[in-house]
Amino acid sequence: MTELAGAQAPSALPPPPRMRIVADGAPATRAAGRDGAAAQADREIVFDLRDVTVRYGAKPAIAHITLPIQRNVVTAIIGPSGCGKSTFLRCLNRMNDSIPGFSISGQVLYHGHDLYAAGVDRVEVRRRIGMVFQKPNPFAKSIYDNVAWAARNLGLKEALDDRVERALRGAALWDEVKDRLKASALGLSGGQQQRLCIARAIAIEPDALLLDEPASALDPIATAAIEELMHTLKRRYTIVIVTHNMQQAARVADRTAFFSLDPTSAEPVGALVEYDDTQTIFTNPADSRTRDYVSGRFG
Amino acid sequence: MSTAVAAEFDPTGPLVASGNLRRRRAVNRFAEAIATGAALLAVAVLAIMVGAVAVRGAAALNLDFLTHAPRVPGEVGGGIAPAIVGTAIIVGVATLVAMPLGVLVALYLTEFAPPRVAGPIRLTLDLLNGLPSIVIGLFVFGLLVSGRHQSGFAGAVCLAIIMVPLIARSSQEMLLLVPRPMRDAADALGVRRWRTVLTVVLPAAAGGIVTGTVLAIARAAGETAPLIFTTSIFADKTSFDVFGTALPNIPTEIYTLSQQDDPTGITKAWGAALVLVVFILLTNIAARALLARSQRRLTQ
Numbered sequence: 296m297t298e299l300a301g302a303q304a305p306s307a308l309p310p311p312p313r314m315r316i317v318a319d320g321a322p323a324t325r326a327a328g329r330d331g332a333a334a335q336a337d338r339e340i341v342f343d344l345r346d347v348t349v350r351y352g353a354k355p356a357i358a359h360i361t362l363p364i365q366r367n368v369v370t371a372i373i374g375p376s377g378c379g380k381s382t383f384l385r386c387l388n389r390m391n392d393s394i395p396g397f398s399i400s401g402q403v404l405y406h407g408h409d410l411y412a413a414g415v416d417r418v419e420v421r422r423r424i425g426m427v428f429q430k431p432n433p434f435a436k437s438i439y440d441n442v443a444w445a446a447r448n449l450g451l452k453e454a455l456d457d458r459v460e461r462a463l464r465g466a467a468l469w470d471e472v473k474d475r476l477k478a479s480a481l482g483l484s485g486g487q488q489q490r491l492c493i494a495r496a497i498a499i500e501p502d503a504l505l506l507d508e509p510a511s512a513l514d515p516i517a518t519a520a521i522e523e524l525m526h527t528l529k530r531r532y533t534i535v536i537v538t539h540n541m542q543q544a545a546r547v548a549d550r551t552a553f554f555s556l557d558p559t560s561a562e563p564v565g566a567l568v569e570y571d572d573t574q575t576i577f578t579n580p581a582d583s584r585t586r587d588y589v590s591g592r593f594g
Numbered sequence: 595m596s597t598a599v600a601a602e603f604d605p606t607g608p609l610v611a612s613g614n615l616r617r618r619r620a621v622n623r624f625a626e627a628i629a630t631g632a633a634l635l636a637v638a639v640l641a642i643m644v645g646a647v648a649v650r651g652a653a654a655l656n657l658d659f660l661t662h663a664p665r666v667p668g669e670v671g672g673g674i675a676p677a678i679v680g681t682a683i684i685v686g687v688a689t690l691v692a693m694p695l696g697v698l699v700a701l702y703l704t705e706f707a708p709p710r711v712a713g714p715i716r717l718t719l720d721l722l723n724g725l726p727s728i729v730i731g732l733f734v735f736g737l738l739v740s741g742r743h744q745s746g747f748a749g750a751v752c753l754a755i756i757m758v759p760l761i762a763r764s765s766q767e768m769l770l771l772v773p774r775p776m777r778d779a780a781d782a783l784g785v786r787r788w789r790t791v792l793t794v795v796l797p798a799a800a801g802g803i804v805t806g807t808v809l810a811i812a813r814a815a816g817e818t819a820p821l822i823f824t825t826s827i828f829a830d831k832t833s834f835d836v837f838g839t840a841l842p843n844i845p846t847e848i849y850t851l852s853q854q855d856d857p858t859g860i861t862k863a864w865g866a867a868l869v870l871v872v873f874i875l876l877t878n879i880a881a882r883a884l885l886a887r888s889q890r891r892l893t894q
Binding site: 388390393395418419420421422423425426428430432433434435436444445448449492495496499501 | 775779780781782783784785786789790797
């Protein structure tokens, strides 16, 4: 798969023609700009957000987001604090539903199905779209039971040991914990706990994986392990990652969306500024706000 | 005026109290002293009471006292064994009724109830908790005893009514301690809420729930007023017939013994009181130790 070198991308490559996703939601077809991008162009769209606005009570959090997310790539959401990155992510598996006053307009299509249509069971939604949170949140159970818990409760009880091993290997944790599967998960280090949470999420073989700043509470070594993992995981899963760490986005993501507060709005509300190949966002962004942000001039 | 004050204040002077600071310091010391005194008084009341019970009760306490039935007043010897067994049965039955109920109420409050409903229910529980136990006794008397007969079960129902709000409230506090992110994690895995509650939330809070229940048991074991209505006319022999007859129990026994003409009666009452106090103190201490342990486990 594509290995990104972030801002140090070879300048020998011609600047790729790019696709700007504009607010009216007409994605233009784009030509391949670099290694692997050709394949991406016609990747299936997994999440298709159309003019999505989210409010908490009367206060809008994000407005008019139109954003298609492709299969088997890592899509990063970057932007300053408070611009609705997490709100956006939590719309994709309906984790916002339980927040009082939450309302959404526009459409969030997942494989063509409206996630917020009547009759959609949000428990089923979350069974297909896994999530890893900012802070590692293992259950107060053994390592094995953490991974096996969801499978057991969803009736996937056959060959449970294999399933647990597969998930732990998938999360690059197996070698570290295989001799102490019965030990409490709370005894693991922060980085191990976060990888355990990833293992727990992939143990039920979801279709997509949402990661909400998964490395923000971790040290650089654990962060590197998680990032490494993402390159492997995207072969199997569609990954959306929220991060406030631009270098991380540059390292792991194939596509990057930059969110910021909308200056044209009276209230502070998050808006999508630019969405493009990660390389483009970091080397040749179309919007001056993106350029300022990725070069560290604000945020 | 203000210039006069400014003139008195010398920033280079020695750092000792000056002006009204001396008075403020005296007021502060006085306030601190009476608060400390009040705290010491509270501890002293408990110490004196437990001490008095221990000193007087110890005279009556021996193995026979714990293992034998009472004798006819006037005769030497005899004990409170039937009352110990009876109290154990009544409190046991009350716990069997109150614990599942209380825990379910707590689960409803923390996991399922919308905030608009949860508030009034919490208030109801607090009101129920503050209800005089004699009123509960009278109520159960009208419900289960009047027109029928006294029974250990009627007493257990009274104690259960006293225990439910205690267990519900303490369990609720413990369930709220289960970290929100743990529930989020479970939600994000696409598992139904009830299964999450059973397999993640409840096990995490189990220690605290047991603690709350033990505290409720300690409280209920000493309740007397409702038992006088419901299970006070009993034969002085050990019985296991919860529904059929009134069961002897320690609180009523203490009352009856203290009312006897026989001078040894009052000694036995002190002895029974000591048994009850020791039981309650021990359960309280055990419960708190348990609570400290389970909280450590949760916040680790």
